[in-house]
Amino acid sequence: MSVTNPGKDNAKENTLNSLLLDFPSGPLDLYRQKASFNWKELALFWDGEEIIRVKQDIFRTLENDPLFARQPGEDLTVEKNRELTFLRCKQLFEYDFLTLAEAVQSPLKAIAVLNCLGMYDWSLASVYSLNKQMFGGTVINSGSNRHHQFVEKIINMEIFGCFALTELSHGSNARAMRTTAEFDPGTQEFIINSPDFEAAKFWVGNMGKTATHAIVFAQLQTPDGVCQGLHSFIVQIRDPKTLLPMPGVMVGDIGKKLGLNGIDNGFAVFHNVRIPRENLLNRTGDVTPEGTYVTSFKDPNRRFGASLGALSVGRVSITGIAVMNLKLCLTIAIRYSAVRRQFGPTDHEEIPVLEYQLQQWRLIPYLAATYALDHFFKSLFMNYVEYQMGVLMKDKSETQAELGKEIHALSSASKSLGSWTAQQGIQEFREACGGHGYLAMNRLGDIRNDNDPNCTYEGDNNVLLQQTSNYLLGWIKAKHQDGVAIKSPLQSVDFLDDFNSVLNQRFTVTINGCMDCSVALAAYKWLVCYLLRESLMKLDDEKNSGKSDFECRNNSQVYYCRSLAIVFIEYNVLQRFHDFIHSSDTPINLQPVLERLSSLYGLWALNKHTAVLYQGGYFTGNQPARRLQNTVLNLCAQLKDDSVALVDVLAPPDFILNSPIGKADGEIYKNLWAAVLQGKNVLERPSCFEPPFYHGIKPTQSSTNPILSKARVTPPTPARSWLRALLICISSIFPGAS
């Protein structure tokens, strides 16, 4: 029992209250008062005061700037959307929320800035970072001193950049890009060409309307006629003054997408476009003025790998983007469910839909997943920063190389897990909010649409998972063949060293009904080992039947390389969350709720693998599955009264959330009604109105219309006695949906 210091507690309370304001009183009070913990305390612990202040600063700045004003559910054309996004992006350059020095000092602050912008609008965050970080960053990472002029111009917004790798007919297979860059020693220039339209650069963010410069990936050809493989070049595509295309460049906009329509994704076809020799980004390979290719890499595969290395950070970030989307949508769905009432124990009493077990089971596990994934994202991001520092310090140690591989494996899978969890969660939330979830103003649709490409870009999820399973298979093979101990810098695979003993374990729970996180962790370790063994066996079977390596690999993906990668990353997310909660830094009074979240995440995620647990004999009899299921339901019930406070911790301000049913005051109907009435032309007649409007169908009309005369026009049917009978039939045939 510790003796508390009332003065110290008061001071802490005052800090909390000045940092985080109370929410307005309203229908959500019911749940807020029932919370088992102080949401401000968790918010402070979760993000830290510094990050909270950074976020508040950005949120406030955007809210106060009329350029960032918007209306829920507004109907922007693609053109208008792009225009607004671009103007806002320009404004961000003026605001410069984070100086370079600040970013280096606190990388978490830097990523928080980007995620704050994204919570407002991912198009804006993308246009901003595609130019500044994707273009600028690649120039720095892949170029040399001679390219610094471009970076400075980017920072000053004198030019605007984009990153052009994908072509119309190639995406995943990056090596197969067909754009060429032929060196002409006579003029000291590269000549860029697209062999045909299938090799047009395509899908390039910022290229559609605004970029002046592109990093173009092309096959480098030296004058000796040798193709030196894919390299990146800075190609000016438009004149910054006029925005007109440069000679030989055909550049345009690929059109409307399912989401992210603030970004002008574009295409470019190059016809003998000449650029200075120095525009080759020459970190990994260069061409001398005489036209000789020089590189420090002997193996072109390794050189290619190193030049694409700059991309891998994207996967860590996408994990974070997916988590932010979950935060936004959870806030909307949980607050709505806490206020929306439907049915009840009697005809005269309705209860919040959050009280239904089914609704809890649909929503609350995603709340747990969001906390677990948010922690994983932040910690993996810090691992990446550590790795990048090593690169910067020219650390050539084996540990540094291993760290790079491990982060590659973890981020490939966490990007997939994050983007899919968000995709599935948002869809569940949309449905759980019923019709109102389908109303654009409530924003679930936009977030779903903007989240969707996370499953695809920076590597298709299914393709990426192969990177992770290959990493794991590599470790096991190394152990079997060379007897190496399995031990990685981040310890994500260390338990595999006990491969056989893990495989011998079986499900046991000693204390009745108590299933904490360790139960799920033990099961996950077994799952990884089991699926690893099964995958190896499958690969061997395929090989023994005489198939090529290519076929063996392809035929082992569904069962079980794909599942292997998924359980591996789920295990790691859970393990890190568990360790974090039980570290000494975590305030004791926050541990119970965090433990419930980690147990729920673990058991809910594990429950999807119940079939494999039985198949491999880890589970036997009906008890294990039943225990798992009942514990998930119990945890949902226990977290139900905390769930509003748990989203209060994660939620951005109303202005950023921009969803009437997700507002902090919980006045779902008032807010929705107000937003509807503020819509455009709500009460006006349709734009196409002109009298006479409903004039009835007159057969004469159609006969004057050459098209209509083809149709079988039926004259108005008189109300005969048999009409009613017929109509009953027909009305059953043509139903409507309302």
Place this chain on the structure above:
Amino acid sequence: MSVTNPGKDNAKENTLNSLLLDFPSGPLDLYRQKASFNWKELALFWDGEEIIRVKQDIFRTLENDPLFARQPGEDLTVEKNRELTFLRCKQLFEYDFLTLAEAVQSPLKAIAVLNCLGMYDWSLASVYSLNKQMFGGTVINSGSNRHHQFVEKIINMEIFGCFALTELSHGSNARAMRTTAEFDPGTQEFIINSPDFEAAKFWVGNMGKTATHAIVFAQLQTPDGVCQGLHSFIVQIRDPKTLLPMPGVMVGDIGKKLGLNGIDNGFAVFHNVRIPRENLLNRTGDVTPEGTYVTSFKDPNRRFGASLGALSVGRVSITGIAVMNLKLCLTIAIRYSAVRRQFGPTDHEEIPVLEYQLQQWRLIPYLAATYALDHFFKSLFMNYVEYQMGVLMKDKSETQAELGKEIHALSSASKSLGSWTAQQGIQEFREACGGHGYLAMNRLGDIRNDNDPNCTYEGDNNVLLQQTSNYLLGWIKAKHQDGVAIKSPLQSVDFLDDFNSVLNQRFTVTINGCMDCSVALAAYKWLVCYLLRESLMKLDDEKNSGKSDFECRNNSQVYYCRSLAIVFIEYNVLQRFHDFIHSSDTPINLQPVLERLSSLYGLWALNKHTAVLYQGGYFTGNQPARRLQNTVLNLCAQLKDDSVALVDVLAPPDFILNSPIGKADGEIYKNLWAAVLQGKNVLERPSCFEPPFYHGIKPTQSSTNPILSKARVTPPTPARSWLRALLICISSIFPGAS
């Protein structure tokens, strides 16, 4: 061995070729030539010549009418979309594709018309049927002779109708609607009132801009002060000549939705709106001129049920709508996957992505599901027509009543299964088409967005599944308590009569590697019985712990009433498909491919329940799951070469499909490229362009701007020696997504 008649075969061939034209030669030839069956023969068998001609007639008419012209991925404002949809709807009244007599003669033809329109655009099909069938049909079904004037005016398009049940704060709980209709004997009128904005009618299709009349559900109050429950009334809401609202009606548009933006969903608030007494739809209850309530139903619950009965057909139709969406998206995804090449056994040879096991596993089971669900939808629809004929013939038999209940149970679950299968399938297809699947012009997004409300309207899927599980629980209780034999008109539940012996069965496959449909059917029967028993036990447990009926029901949904309803409907879909394939009508040469489809659907769907099969002891050891998984993969591989021909059978013409990568010629890149170049302002400068555009950031600017002066503007950083080091760090922190 049958002796064939070459002359007869030639005649049949000629009919086929004149009815169904060959597809243009191109990249899809590869797969089309490998198909194991003649696609025209399957198309003829699947739809029948009459339906094929109806479809072709509609498709051709729309394609030839300039009003129906459209561009892939065009960017319509909500306003323009509604205007176009409404004008097209008016045109449909002129075309009148199906006369009343035709529809009664062939109900399948009638539903084919609606689905053809829907494949073109679900907004159009909905606006059309909401008016004609939802409004008109309800007037006929719930009204009497005195209402026929409204139906005639609807058919002649002198008025335009909508169906107003849902309110802002009530959806699923229909009985809790709060709009009132008070009878005033003095004027022989009902006075319609919305007590407050939360009782505003909301989400009503066609109400936003165009409807002149609404069927309004309101609590009927007689002059004696008694509330007689929810009734429906015809309320004029706008003047057909001017489209201005009637006095006391505040009516408007609820705004943009996630999809279906051609429909003007609206709201209405009523303030002392007076309508004639005769506007009460009086099939189930009426008010005399003196103000006395008269009804033939003694139990108000039964009266309410009967008045909502007209809605149940919607669920059958939604099953069909979901199937049509699957057909559209499958066509796009399979054709694209058959042409798109990525990676290959060597660096110089790429193979179609359809050749990858993983891609087959993602797509082909949905192809099987689409065939199975399409057959189920059509046969359930015919059951419904039979039932409606009984209603019309005033059949009061017990069989007729049982048929109604059974169709209610089947359609509640098939609507959920269909809409979710489509939702998940479309998402999988979107991802399986990579970036190009995310481009609006390829239409996967629109279809996903338009399919989404199928999960919600006409009853939320999760809520509807309770109807089905209640039906099954009712049968078991009746057998246990009253000893009745379990036997239903459509035989969907008959196997439950052997409840205990089914439960004693275990998984066995005698012939090695051969898993036909009967394996899945046997497993499904066991699953239904097992989950039924578990649900009953759970309900008993809850009851024994002293909970109310309301709580018992709620706490038994996740485990296992929900799964029970799902396995029951999957079993029925599979059983009907199996019976159909093995009927004597099915041509012998088509049976092999159809059998593969039914086996694949059965085993793939069953595989999702593997955990339960193990949990309940139907499966033991690792062999059953492995057999299931391997058979699914084998069937996918066997169907791979047939899959293009199988979508050729289901696909609408290119004009209707409206997706460059889904076109029948398979020229995915040419079509995509052409569509991109035909976009609006593709090569033009952005609309917001005016020089100077990229002028660089000048601190003086921001100081003149009161908002910007708040921001921490950093002057351009000189290229110092430490800049590079810093930039490497920062570039790793701000990644971009391309």
